[in-house]
Amino acid sequence: MPADTMRQVGERIATNRRARRMTQSNLAHAAYISLSMLRKIEQGSRFPGDDTLDAIAAALGIDPTRLLTGHARADSRVRDALPSLSAAIAAYDIPDEGPVRPLAELRSAVREATTWRLAAQYVQITRELPGLLTELSRAFHASTGRERAELAELLVTAYRSADAVAYKFGARDLSARLIELMRWAVPETGSTNLESTVAYVRTETFFAARAHAPGLTALEHAVDHASAPKGADATAARGALHMRAAVIASRAGNTSAAATHLAEARTLGDRVPEGIYHGTAFGPDSVSIHEVSVAVSLGADHVQRALDIAKEWKPPAGLPAERRSGFYIDLARAQLWAGLADDSFESLKVARRIAPQHTREHPWARDDAATLRRLKRADSESLTSFAEWIGAV
Template identity: 70%
Template structure:
């Protein structure tokens, strides 16, 4: 009988193995599996049988149910608004009749939505974006010439803000659809830097599908097509693609490619000031945050690098809230894997103070909060309250 498929089971096994401070060889020995089987399961290349899952869970001292299924997040008003957002993009090519504001007002509205995204204000996006997307679609089909190109660029910006909500709240099919619409509208804007930003966002679809090697290839193709780095915007566009490539290479367990792309991003960041370029924060501080992300993605011997970065540096308050909270979420994971449970809980609380919605909806936060509660290494009441807040099981 073939093994049942439990999506993401390999990542959950790797996570709990690191919490148990076990190597892959130790897990193989303790569970009676071969080292090759453990490696393939963690990489998602093989589905374990139920008997193997039970043996692996027993070896790590966890409930087998935690390996089989991710907990379902609690519903929020944002979840409830996702169907309205989906309906708004269904008629992108045949929008309903309605009012259209002047271009300057549409520009201001799209810019405001981009600021909400960077500040992780997802409820505002979910409430306001459906009407804006419908209005921008009407404006696009009514415009011509240079005005149509600018409206296309505004559509990309607005789709990206909507995608942030869809992706982070687990609506990955809707996110992929929004990415497709970004790729449809970007050529109409005739701006190669906008196309590079869309390639950056498209990586979400590869993360969601855990197709990390394919995502790395897509980013490397985007780097080949990106303009030469002669202006600050061009430098930032290439640097952001290298940052993204470093992280997905880490998820693909390609340490060499991860370090090469991280080094390229670091070198480019030395030539620009930290800022938001085409909707993506880039500069020396963003690259440093991605050093932590790459280290956590690679795991094993690389986690110490994440802790080294955090000992010497903290993200400045001028960075977007979403990026700063992400730093502490990933740092918490590195601390937890290193046996620093109390420090991990402190990092999660910092992430919550910076960007509550981003932190609450992050699947790693729910997973790590549940683990911390079981370990009982921090104040039990505060930890229980935190775990309930983020719907950790």
């Protein structure tokens, strides 16, 4: 390992530790490593192995890729783990025998996986989900009554976290399979709101196939069958469907439908506090982010709307990292189309700081970085570096 690479990783660990007001002793204790090892890592005289790096990142509450200077390593770790996810769901209906943790521990593990998904920490998901999915399948098929319904809900939620990785990293067949398993398990939960969530996630298959009009039809069907918006959960479930429908309508070029669904989402969003409902962020801020996405998807005369929103409002830090980074990726595209190349690059850098893996795997971010590099090839060394990081060269 090159000495300057070890030094840079050590510096990043130290910087993140200090930002969280942790001493070296605090971090070593939280990461279950020796203090002397941590000191050597921060000094740049020792490079952490995969397990140690993951432990340090987990103790700092960040994704391991934030500590690495390159991107190939993290990407390869995710892609190398995808076959393990496939294997974990291959025998979803006939799981092998093995240990099963108590329900409370499984509930905690699934909740943690959801946290990683919302924070775009895909390395953590691929490391933990294959075993968790197998364990959940064992528990589900051995259960009855209320416990079976709850385990079905945990399965749906865990499948969604696995799907986030598969979809973001281009494993479309695996993503489609995971979504079908969500649809298989959700009737066992007896939750109409969770059925709406699965319909929301299913839209990925229509985005991937560029089948936007059928996707809009599917979402409108889901809205018709959603629970009445009474209570925060039901209101958020219906509102999220309208929010998603507005985006896919804009991709289909259906301006009228996009406006209608966005207005419905705004009305429902104003009735609940911003929060995570059945694993989906919804509320006034999430609707504003989707309004920018709709404007950019419609293009042409609508792009100015995205710029106008960004002048008056930015997503607050409390929103999930994946959603906030998506806002800046959309904004970067609007700025690029408006001839604001410097602003566009700044937005891409903000997106990377918020959620590096999500930004790097986003096709719009990669395409726009390549375009910016062509436009400013002669005068931006940092832009070239960014383009190399995101794989746009």
